[in-house]
Amino acid sequence: MQKITSQSEDFSRWYIDVIQRADLMDYAPVRGCIVFKPDGYELWEACQRELDRRFKETGHRNAYFPLFIPESFFQKEKEHVEGFNPELPWVTEAGGEKLEERLAIRPTSETIIGHMFAEWIQSYRDLPLKINQWANVVRWEKRTLPFLRTSEFLWQEGHTAHTTSAEAEEETLMILDLYTDFVENILAIPVYRGQKTPSEKFAGAVNTYSIEAMMKDGKALQAGTSHYMGQNFARAFDMKYLDKDNTLKYVYTTSWGVSTRMLGAIIMVHGDDKGLALPPKVAPTQVIIVPIGPQKELERVVTYANKLRDRLAQTGVRVKIDAREDISPGWKFNEYELRGVPVRLEIGPRDLQNEQVVLVRRDTGEKLFVPESELLNRVPGLLQDIQSNMYSKAKDFRDSNSHVARHLTEMAEIIRDRRGFVLAGWCGEDSCEKSVKQETGATSRNIPFDPPEVLPACIVCGKPAKHTVWFAKSY
Amino acid sequence: MQKITSQSEDFSRWYIDVIQRADLMDYAPVRGCIVFKPDGYELWEACQRELDRRFKETGHRNAYFPLFIPESFFQKEKEHVEGFNPELPWVTEAGGEKLEERLAIRPTSETIIGHMFAEWIQSYRDLPLKINQWANVVRWEKRTLPFLRTSEFLWQEGHTAHTTSAEAEEETLMILDLYTDFVENILAIPVYRGQKTPSEKFAGAVNTYSIEAMMKDGKALQAGTSHYMGQNFARAFDMKYLDKDNTLKYVYTTSWGVSTRMLGAIIMVHGDDKGLALPPKVAPTQVIIVPIGPQKELERVVTYANKLRDRLAQTGVRVKIDAREDISPGWKFNEYELRGVPVRLEIGPRDLQNEQVVLVRRDTGEKLFVPESELLNRVPGLLQDIQSNMYSKAKDFRDSNSHVARHLTEMAEIIRDRRGFVLAGWCGEDSCEKSVKQETGATSRNIPFDPPEVLPACIVCGKPAKHTVWFAKSY
Numbered sequence: 001m002q003k004i005t006s007q008s009e010d011f012s013r014w015y016i017d018v019i020q021r022a023d024l025m026d027y028a029p030v031r032g033c034i035v036f037k038p039d040g041y042e043l044w045e046a047c048q049r050e051l052d053r054r055f056k057e058t059g060h061r062n063a064y065f066p067l068f069i070p071e072s073f074f075q076k077e078k079e080h081v082e083g084f085n086p087e088l089p090w091v092t093e094a095g096g097e098k099l100e101e102r103l104a105i106r107p108t109s110e111t112i113i114g115h116m117f118a119e120w121i122q123s124y125r126d127l128p129l130k131i132n133q134w135a136n137v138v139r140w141e142k143r144t145l146p147f148l149r150t151s152e153f154l155w156q157e158g159h160t161a162h163t164t165s166a167e168a169e170e171e172t173l174m175i176l177d178l179y180t181d182f183v184e185n186i187l188a189i190p191v192y193r194g195q196k197t198p199s200e201k202f203a204g205a206v207n208t209y210s211i212e213a214m215m216k217d218g219k220a221l222q223a224g225t226s227h228y229m230g231q232n233f234a235r236a237f238d239m240k241y242l243d244k245d246n247t248l249k250y251v252y253t254t255s256w257g258v259s260t261r262m263l264g265a266i267i268m269v270h271g272d273d274k275g276l277a278l279p280p281k282v283a284p285t286q287v288i289i290v291p292i293g294p295q296k297e298l299e300r301v302v303t304y305a306n307k308l309r310d311r312l313a314q315t316g317v318r319v320k321i322d323a324r325e326d327i328s329p330g331w332k333f334n335e336y337e338l339r340g341v342p343v344r345l346e347i348g349p350r351d352l353q354n355e356q357v358v359l360v361r362r363d364t365g366e367k368l369f370v371p372e373s374e375l376l377n378r379v380p381g382l383l384q385d386i387q388s389n390m391y392s393k394a395k396d397f398r399d400s401n402s403h404v405a406r407h408l409t410e411m412a413e414i415i416r417d418r419r420g421f422v423l424a425g426w427c428g429e430d431s432c433e434k435s436v437k438q439e440t441g442a443t444s445r446n447i448p449f450d451p452p453e454v455l456p457a458c459i460v461c462g463k464p465a466k467h468t469v470w471f472a473k474s475y
Numbered sequence: 476m477q478k479i480t481s482q483s484e485d486f487s488r489w490y491i492d493v494i495q496r497a498d499l500m501d502y503a504p505v506r507g508c509i510v511f512k513p514d515g516y517e518l519w520e521a522c523q524r525e526l527d528r529r530f531k532e533t534g535h536r537n538a539y540f541p542l543f544i545p546e547s548f549f550q551k552e553k554e555h556v557e558g559f560n561p562e563l564p565w566v567t568e569a570g571g572e573k574l575e576e577r578l579a580i581r582p583t584s585e586t587i588i589g590h591m592f593a594e595w596i597q598s599y600r601d602l603p604l605k606i607n608q609w610a611n612v613v614r615w616e617k618r619t620l621p622f623l624r625t626s627e628f629l630w631q632e633g634h635t636a637h638t639t640s641a642e643a644e645e646e647t648l649m650i651l652d653l654y655t656d657f658v659e660n661i662l663a664i665p666v667y668r669g670q671k672t673p674s675e676k677f678a679g680a681v682n683t684y685s686i687e688a689m690m691k692d693g694k695a696l697q698a699g700t701s702h703y704m705g706q707n708f709a710r711a712f713d714m715k716y717l718d719k720d721n722t723l724k725y726v727y728t729t730s731w732g733v734s735t736r737m738l739g740a741i742i743m744v745h746g747d748d749k750g751l752a753l754p755p756k757v758a759p760t761q762v763i764i765v766p767i768g769p770q771k772e773l774e775r776v777v778t779y780a781n782k783l784r785d786r787l788a789q790t791g792v793r794v795k796i797d798a799r800e801d802i803s804p805g806w807k808f809n810e811y812e813l814r815g816v817p818v819r820l821e822i823g824p825r826d827l828q829n830e831q832v833v834l835v836r837r838d839t840g841e842k843l844f845v846p847e848s849e850l851l852n853r854v855p856g857l858l859q860d861i862q863s864n865m866y867s868k869a870k871d872f873r874d875s876n877s878h879v880a881r882h883l884t885e886m887a888e889i890i891r892d893r894r895g896f897v898l899a900g901w902c903g904e905d906s907c908e909k910s911v912k913q914e915t916g917a918t919s920r921n922i923p924f925d926p927p928e929v930l931p932a933c934i935v936c937g938k939p940a941k942h943t944v945w946f947a948k949s950y
Contacts, residue, residue: 026591030543030578035591038536038606045537061513062520067542067580067611067627068505068564086571089543091580094564095615103505105542105566105580116501116510131513136542136611140570152542 032151083203114237155259194446218419276340425455425465507626558678589712669921693894751815900930900940
C-alpha cells in the first residue's frame with residue numbers, strides 16, 4: 001500500500017494522501033466537487049448532531065428553503081451581489097424551455113430567506129424569528145481543496161430577525177459562543193474569537209465575527225462565522241413589523257454558518273504522519289477491538305472479544321470489532337491508526353488467561369494493560385483523557401506558533417521562515433491592511449476579543465493602532 | 476380567522492387550507508417550489524430519524540454525492556435519459572463563464588453514483604456495497620402540489636450493488652418491507668405492496684416495486700418505491716468486479732427512495748375537517764398542555780402544569796405547554812386540533828383540587844378524566860391506542876373503498892361515482908392498460924403480492940389475465 005507523505009516533507013500532499021487513504025472522500029466528475037464517502041459523511045453527521053442539539057436548545061427551529069434564487073433577488077442588496085456574483089452557477093433552462101429569469105444556485109440564503117421573512121413577520125409578536133437550515137450550497141471557486149473549499153459543500157445557515165439591534169448583536173455573539181463550545185469541546189480545536197476587519201466581513205453584513213483555528217502548517221482556517229446585518233437586508237427585502245406603538249419598523253437580522261470544511265480542520269489540526277486522529281467525542285468509532293492469536297485459538301478469542309464489545313456498547317461507547325481472519329493484526333493496527341480511531345483494544349489468548357486487555361491510545365501511542373474487570377470503568381475516562389490531551393496538544397502548538405510583531409519586516413520574516421499567526425497593531429486603514437498582504441502574504445484573520453497583548457502602533461504606518469489584529473496565511 | 480374548507484365540499488381546497496393554516500409550508504418565489512416551515516420540516520425530521528435508523532440497522536451507510544450531473548452521464552442509459560430528460564433543469568453558466576458541458580441538477584442519482592461505484596468496486600470483496608443519500612432533488616414538473624409534487628423536494632435514495640441477481644432482488648424486497656414497516660407502523664398508513672407494470676416502472680429499472688396508500692379522497696399515493704436494476708446501470712457505467720474465479724463480471728444494482736411527499740400522505744390519510752391529525756409516533760408534539768382558569772388562579776395552575784410537563788417529558792413523552800395568557804383556551808383547543816397534536820391535556824383550578832387532569836384525544840374527541848397519580852402510566856398506553864386506532868380507521872376506510880371490477884364500464888362507474896381503488900384482471904398488454912386510463916382516468920398502481928381476489932380475465936379485452944392489478948386515480 002502506498003505510503004503517506006510525511007507532514008514535514010509536504011503538508012498539502014500529506015493532507016490529500018490522508019483523506020484518500022482514510023477513505024473520507026473521492027473526487028467527483030464535476031469541477032471542484034467531491035463525494036463524501038461513508039467515513040467522511042459519518043464525521044459530518046457527528047458534527048450535525050452536536051450543532052443541531054445546541055441550536056434547538058437555544059430556541060432555533062429548522063426549516064428548508066429553495067435551492068434556486070431568482071436573479072433579481074441578488075440585485076436587492078448591493079454589497080451582497082458584488083460579493084457573490086462572481087461565484088454563482090446559473091440555471092438558464094429547465095423542463096425543455098429557456099427560463100424568463102435566470103435562477104442562481106444558492107451560495108447562501110440571506111436573499112430568499114429575507115423574502116420569506118418579510119411575508120412571515122407582521123407584528124412584534126412574530127419576533128424574534130430564529131431559523132436554521134441544513135443544506136447544500138454552491139460557490140464556483142477558482143481553486144478548490146477537498147473539504148476546505150469545494151464547489152458544492154454542506155453546511156448549516158442560521159437566520160434570525162429581531163426587534164432591536166442589541167438583541168440581534170447578542171444573538172450574533174451567543175452563536176459565536178455556541179460555535180466556540182462546539183469546536184473547542186467537541187472537536188478539541190482551540191480558536192481565537194474576534195471580529196473581522198471591514199475588508200474581510202461577509203458581503204452585506206455590518207459586522208462579522210469569526211473563530212479562527214490554526215492548522216499544523218501554521219495556516220489559519222476560519223472555523224465558523226456569525227454576522228450582524230443591522231437593517232441592511234431588512235431594508236433590501238422589506239422586512240418590517242408593526243411594533244407595540246403601532247408604527248412599522250425594520251427588523252435587525254443575523255446569519256451564521258458552519259460547514260463541512262470543519263472536517264478539513266479536524267484532519268489538519270489533529271492528524272500526524274500515521275494518518276487521522278479523531279477526537280473521541282466526534283469519532284464515529286471510539287474503540288476498535290482487534291482479536292489476535294494463532295488460528296486454532298482465534299475462535300475462542302473472538303467469542304470473548306464479541307462479549308467485550310457488547311458490554312462496552314451497552315455503556316454507550318461507540319465500539320467495533322474487526323475479526324476478519326484473512327487480514328493480519330499488524331495491518332489492522334496501521335489501518336485504524338490511519339483512520340484515527342482513538343483507542344485500539346488488543347486481545348489474545350494470553351490476555352484471556354491473564355484476564356486483561358491491552359488498550360493503545362492513538363494520541364500518544366501509550367499501551368495500557370487493563371484488568372478485564374476494570375475495563376468498563378476505565379474506557380470512558382480514557383476517552384475523556386484523550387479528548388483533553390488532544391485539545392491541550394493543539395493549544396500548545398497554536399500558542400507556540402502565535403507571535404507578536406512590531407514591524408512589517410519582522411512579520412514578513414515570521415511568516416516566511418517560521419509559521420503561524422502574527423499579532424500586530426493596525427491603524428484601521430484599508431491601505432495598511434493591503435500592504436501587510438502584499439509584503440507578507442498574510443491576511444487579517446480577526447480582531448481578537450482577548451488579545452494576548454495590546455499593540456500601540458500600526459505595523460505598517462506606525463500611527464496609533466485602533467486595533468490589535470491576528471494576521472496569518474489562511475485556507 | 477379563515478375557516479378550513481370541509482373535505483366533502485372540496486378535498487383539494489381542504490388540503491391547501493390545512494397545510495397553510497397548520498403552518499407546514501409556504502409557497503416560494505420559484506415556480507413549483509415550496510418552503511418547508513418549521514412544523515413541516517419537523518415532521519420530515521421525524522421521518523428521517525425512523526428511516527435512517529432502519530437503513531443503518533440493515534447495513535447501509537450514508538454518503539453524499541454532487542448535486543450536478545454532467546449531461547453525458549444521462550446519455551449512458553437510454554431509458555433513463557428518456558424518462559428524466561424532459562424534467563431536467565440545466566446549469567449552463569458558472570463563475571462568469573459558459574460551461575463546456577451542461578450540468579443537470581440531479582433528479583435522482585443513479586448515473587453519478589453509478590460512475591463512482593465503478594471506481595470503488597474492484598473485487599468481490601467490495602460487495603455488497605450499500606449506500607444511502609439524504610438529498611434535495613429537482614424535477615421540473617408541469618403541475619405541482621405542495622409536498623406531493625414540487626420542483627425541488629427532499630428525499631433519501633438508496634443505491635446498492637451486489638454479485639448476484641438473487642441478492643439484489645432480495646435487497647429490493649427487503650427495502651420494500653422496511654418501507655412498509657415505516658409507513659404502516661410509524662405513519663399509521665396501510666399500504667398495498669406490489670410490483671409496477673412495465674409502463675409505470677422507473678426509467679432504467681428491470682422491476683419496480685411500490686407501496687400504494689389511499690388518500691381520503693380515494694386517490695392513490697405512491698408512498699415508496701424500490702427498484703431492481705438488473706445489470707442495466709452496471710453495463711451503462713461499467714460497474715465490474717473481479718470475482719473469485721478471476722473473471723470480470725458486472726454487478727447487479729438496486730435503488731429505492733422515500734420523499735417529502737410522505738408529509739402529504741400523512742395529511743391526506745389522517746386529516747379531517749378540524750385539520751391535521753398526526754400519528755403519535757411521528758408527531759413532534761404528542762401532548763399539549765393547556766392551563767385554564769381565571770387570571771387570579773392561573774399562576775398556581777401554570778406552576779402545577781409545568782411540573783406535569785417536566786414529569787411527562789422525563790418519561791420520554793414529547794410534551795409542550797402553551798401558557799400564553801393573552802390567548803383564550805378555546806382558541807388554543809382549536810389551534811392544536813388544527814395542528815394535529817394527538818393529546819390535549821387540560822388543567823384548571825378545579826382539577827388541581829380534585830387531583831386530576833382532563834385528556835382529550837385528537838382522533839376520537841373523547842374526554843378522559845385521569846387521576847393525576849395515574850397520569851404517567853396512562854399516557855404511553857393512550858398514545859399507543861391512538862396510534863393503533865388511526866391505523867385501523869385508515870385501514871377500514873381503505874378496505875371499504877377497495878373494489879373489484881370485471882368490466883371496464885363497471886370500473887369507469889366506480890371511479891366516476893364512488894371513489895377508491897379498483898382491482899381488475901389484466902392480460903399484460905400495454906394497449907389494454909392504456910384503454911383503462913382513457914376510459915376511466917385510473918392508472919395501474921401495482922400488481923399486488925397478496926390480492927384480495929384473483930381475477931381470471933382482462934378487464935379490457937377479456938382474454939386470460941396474466942395479472943390482477945390495482946387501478947386508481949393517483950397523485
